[in-house]
Amino acid sequence: MAPLELTLGDLTEQPVDAIVNAANSSLLGGGGVDGAIHRKGGPEILAECRALRAGHYGKGLRTGQAVATTAGRLPARWVVHTVGPVWSAAEDRSSLLVDCHRNSLAVAASLGARTIAFPAISTGVYQWPLEDAARIAVSTVRDADTSAFEFVRFVLFDQRAYDAFAAVL
Numbered sequence: 001m002a003p004l005e006l007t008l009g010d011l012t013e014q015p016v017d018a019i020v021n022a023a024n025s026s027l028l029g030g031g032g033v034d035g036a037i038h039r040k041g042g043p044e045i046l047a048e049c050r051a052l053r054a055g056h057y058g059k060g061l062r063t064g065q066a067v068a069t070t071a072g073r074l075p076a077r078w079v080v081h082t083v084g085p086v087w088s089a090a091e092d093r094s095s096l097l098v099d100c101h102r103n104s105l106a107v108a109a110s111l112g113a114r115t116i117a118f119p120a121i122s123t124g125v126y127q128w129p130l131e132d133a134a135r136i137a138v139s140t141v142r143d144a145d146t147s148a149f150e151f152v153r154f155v156l157f158d159q160r161a162y163d164a165f166a167a168v169l
């Protein structure tokens with residue numbers, strides 16, 4: 001059971017083996033943390049995403065799935081791209097947010113990553129309430145086999161997100 005850490009900051013600056021990108025199914029970039037990763041990581045990341053789309057992921061990445069690419073110019077070694085569920089008041093999509101964290105941990109561990117950093121997946125453009133996302137993220141990581149890692153870190157971009165995660169840690 002690796003220790004769980006919280007940090008207030010920019011995921012793209014994390015000197016860890018793997019950072020997790022809150023991507024979309026196209027894998028071809030977007031705004032938020034996805035945009036920051038591609039902007040700062042450089043074109044190699046998109047090139048590898050395009051190769052994934054030309055190959056096994058021809059139809060894109062399904063919600064909850066995870067796949068890795070280089071991290072390009074970022075301090076991290078890999079980017080694990082995952083697609084979070086869009087919040088819905090009508091439908092409980094929690095299991096898909098659980099899948100994002102479980103599958104990202106598994107992909108990172110399969111690469112040999114020893115350290116990993118997550119953003120608050122789905123809590124931006126995808127509108128998932130922070131408190132609920134924090135509860136699901138922390139409980140999923142706690143329940144997972146994280147023995148492959150020295151630590152699992154959540155990197156929160158603002159104080160409100162940080163406080164939401166701190167409240168459930």
Ligand code: APR
Binds near residue numbers: 030031034036123126
């Ligand atoms: N470092 C850490 N966290 C960040 C950063 C950053 N540089 N930039 C944004 N965030 C935070 C947001 O504040 C939010 O708490 O990441 C969390 C997730 O927000 P989004 O990036 O909007 O991701 P999400 O809600 O999962 O929506 C994904 O948005 O950017 C597009 O292409 C992406 O279509 C996809 C959708």
